[in-house]
Amino acid sequence: MDCRPEELLIAAIARLLRGCRNIAVGVSSPIPGSAALLARAESETPLRVELLESLDGNSFTRGSVELFDRAAQGRIDAFFLGGGQIDGEANINLIGTGDYPRTAVRWPGSFGSAYLYFLVPRVILFREEHSRRVLVPKVDFVSAPGASAPEVYRRGGPTALVTGKALFRFDADRRRFRLESLHPGHDLADVLETTGFDFDHDPAPATTTGPDAATLEMIRGPVAREIAKAYPKFAARVFPSPGPG
């Protein structure tokens, strides 16, 4: 099925969300947000999506502290994190490059990552840019570690990494990523070349499945209309004609 790259990512991430009951999506996350809305549209059981970006897209009535409490209560199954740098042990860096605190490049900060990474069972790392600049052997600053020593309380962590080129699964025991599939148009040689960390892979990896016609219709229809409320510019760019409301 012919689709835009963003639509492929939305469909791929939505598949990673199957079985979830409660998904929270942080700010500045239009593609994960669309994926969560798609997962909800396709779910046969009730699935709640909390869009933190959106004023009326979430059910927090006691302030944003409620997200963190709810995660600790086991009421959030899935969340998304990114990273200025991500390394092969799934450590993420949202602080900057170079020596902390006077980092050569400063990014905004760690936000809730240092907490949610430990408490949300299914954290999906998402970063469109797939380059050695982002996917590094070792992050310069660990905003949140991908794995923890056995004595450390941890009920969640990374399960997958989705980039513009590929989809990886994370093996927490081995603390390593395994390439699960290459997005259409990308090959293993390129991914090996542009990934700064070692990862496991089949000699001939699968190709990431794109959305079928029904799913694509869902993405371009109800999902596009809903995500446009939180991310109008994204929706206008990716779904130029979302159809009548």
Added chain:
Amino acid sequence: MDCRPEELLIAAIARLLRGCRNIAVGVSSPIPGSAALLARAESETPLRVELLESLDGNSFTRGSVELFDRAAQGRIDAFFLGGGQIDGEANINLIGTGDYPRTAVRWPGSFGSAYLYFLVPRVILFREEHSRRVLVPKVDFVSAPGASAPEVYRRGGPTALVTGKALFRFDADRRRFRLESLHPGHDLADVLETTGFDFDHDPAPATTTGPDAATLEMIRGPVAREIAKAYPKFAARVFPSPGPG
């Protein structure tokens, strides 16, 4: 000035509240509540009264946990506690008599006393019954201690004890009460006889001053009308004709 015993107590307690900015009054406390309202009416600076008994008589909008947080924030200057037993070190017992847990007589429980006694600067003990049954040498159960070792964090505690017969001040350093005044109609011999603990006193103690005409008018007018919202039965009994609203 001729007044009812309750009116004397209200006036006496209100004097103990002078200089307060924020007074909280627990449930089942019509006389302390009236005293707090009188103190507010007579105060030249803003004075807030939080009546926990009353639905709209308090400013808690986050639930009753807010009372305890506010006390810890230093936003409550005065509170009232009672006791099935009160001893000479100002320990109070709200649990029962005899061996805990199978107390011979069981009272409701310690409520917030074990906390508020430590955090509210001016806690006034109030118990109308003045007898050896109530005012004991040593309480059977310490719901809340009247004084603490120096290493224990304590920003508040008992400052006075008001009964139907007398008014005592508490000296925290010496851990002893001192009789400040006898209510009209009561004498030292009777108070010595009916108090189960030792206390300091002048040979000829003062008499508790009753309300003057203006104060009495205030009690029977605006205070009576206001307290009637939370304690209609008390108001009907003590202030039979509170005057037109």
Added chain:
Amino acid sequence: MTDSCLFLSLDELAAQVPDGVSLALPKDSAGAPMAAVRALVRRGAKDLHLINVPTSGLATDILIGAGAARLVETSGVSLGEFGGAPRFNAAVKAGAVRVRDATCPAIYAGLQAAEKGLPFMPLRGVIGSDVLAFRDDWKVIDNPFAEAAEDPLLLLPAIRPEVALFHARRADRLGNVWIGVQGELAIMAHAAERTLVTVEEVVEGDLMAREESAAGTLPEVYVSAVAEAPRGAWPSGFLDLYPTDEAELADYARLARSAEGFAAYLERGCTAPAPAAGR
């Protein structure tokens, strides 16, 4: 805790409280779920661990009198101006129920620990009281941030009720529940595994749709089931909707002084249908 909210009858709601669970109940003035308590007595609930948030009155007294509770965690059980709680007091004296005496903010702190997924919460005060002396599940540590040589500090373990049960003014058909300024009901529900709510009425519309109503709303995320129960706090009063039924409370206080009187009250009040509005 992640399913959609169910809409049930009172007796179906009572069936959602299995024997043996820990059951959090609010103080009487914050929505005593009296109709649901009567349904629990009707179904013969047993072996409950009652958690009063932070105190209780008639609800706890009836459940203890009916033999439904093995343990009560409370900061106070009383009928207020109608006196002590007679069945509670008798059961304590007889050793028929275990009491875990607490102090109000300690119960909130335990629930807030559960709300935050924490093993414990600290609390000031309490040190030197017999409340603490008899709680071997509470711990005192030396405050690691203290500047002074010694600074003992109480730690309360998390209280995570298996079920929270309260009465509220209204729910919408999605299961969102208006709790208004009774913020402790949100804490209870956040801390509990499942929350059951009786409401005066189920209303049309979405309480979450307008910020004005959302601010006082417990979202359906936390609500497992709702039963419509008009006058569901009776004979307790409820907010500004109805006052305490003083005749009924006085009757109860008198009858429940003896086991026999209490049994007679139960027969009249719990096995009979719920009282009609306007009583």
Added chain:
Amino acid sequence: MTDSCLFLSLDELAAQVPDGVSLALPKDSAGAPMAAVRALVRRGAKDLHLINVPTSGLATDILIGAGAARLVETSGVSLGEFGGAPRFNAAVKAGAVRVRDATCPAIYAGLQAAEKGLPFMPLRGVIGSDVLAFRDDWKVIDNPFAEAAEDPLLLLPAIRPEVALFHARRADRLGNVWIGVQGELAIMAHAAERTLVTVEEVVEGDLMAREESAAGTLPEVYVSAVAEAPRGAWPSGFLDLYPTDEAELADYARLARSAEGFAAYLERGCTAPAPAAGR
């Protein structure tokens, strides 16, 4: 903290934030007090310790750019879709401002410790991160309630801001402030010694009088002063009242890349009168 609420002009409000104090600011989407920030720049505020609750954007970037801050405690400073916070980033690189990097729930936990008069609050997670490694004011203890042999647990010291400052939809003439579902504003105000609020409008009536409005109201007990500032979050958006002024933000993001451009922006935006509504 116990006086009556004052009603002030913006510049008078800014004078209530003395140089050197710790100043809590909410995240941009929960009521960025931009008009008040401009007033702080106008009065030449200095040496502030900014506490972002738990993140910030334009408000923090402008105060840093204007040289008003010595220290920023934050979980993230960013202009969102308009990119990184240019003056913050430059100041960090130059070492011109100290940063105390945190993670969102740690800032809430610190404020909640202050709200509860506690020396600290525990928090799960964070262990093994460099966020923790660089915070020598945070402590890890072994959970005294653990059943396992070891259970390291983070403790965060209380954060008690000297001043909290935010923008809200409305206040009444008593100083009660409607905060709606932005519960973190209540936590901020409870934790702070003094709270200053700008509002879109001052309304007649008493927000506490009806439970419907009381449930979303921060009572005047916590509010030291209010200034009416229509469009007071501009150019940030505010709730459903007005969206982010994208042209202005884009302008800012472009100009603030250099110190000179930022100075030009300040001259235009802060020393000039506050922008009229409808801009």
